[in-house]
Amino acid sequence: MIKTEIIQQQLNLNLDSTVVKKLENFEKFFLEYNSHTNLMSRNDCSVLFEKHIIDSLSIVKWSDFNPETILDVGAGGGFPSVILAICFPCIKIFAADSRIKKINFLNYIKDKLELNNLSVVYSRVEELNPLGVDLIVSRAVGKTLDVFELSKKHLNKKGRFLIYKAKNYSIELEDFKKKYKNANFEIIPYKLPLKENYERNLIILNL
Secondary structure, three states: OOOHHHHHHHHOOOOOHHHHHHHHHHHHHHHHHHOOOOOOOHHHHOOHHHHHHHHHHHHHHOOOOOOOEEEEEOOOOOOOHHHHHHHOOOOEEEEEEOOHHHHHHHHHHHHHHOOOOEEEEEOOHHHOOOOOEEEEEEEOOOOHHHHHHHHHHHEEEEEEEEEEEEOOOHHHHHHHHHHOOOOEEEEEEEEOOOOOOOEEEEEEEEO
């Protein structure tokens, strides 16, 4: 169930009734689809709102979040791409994935929710022609350096790279700095509204 009070408390984000209805429908359609096509484990489905929708929206904790275009690398079940497309209809979002099972779902949910600002891309990001986006995001896909190396050509000259990570990210950033010595990162920690202590981080690259 979409709990607007948690969205307000956690993220200071006020969503209008149309957006809330689309989030509710997304949750409904996702669970129905997952019942016959495995997109997510049953345990995670039970906390879909708290662990995946809220996590996707936590990008608003970054004060510089104001892109016109976003590329989601390894979009999977639509976290964060579909959630951001629902909540920010003025942002053009590319949801890229190389797994046909995930692409089929993304196309299904795009049509069901009439997400005209969402483009579903069936490809590996390294094989796509440059998209020139303002922001690349990635969640639960791979190591920071690997994702950046594969996707960096899609950034425009002022584009930024952001990755969602759990708390054990320090080794990944050390590896990144071995190749990009001038790299530094803005790290924004937050917790998800779960019973256990579930720590997450937004990691934004500055080069």
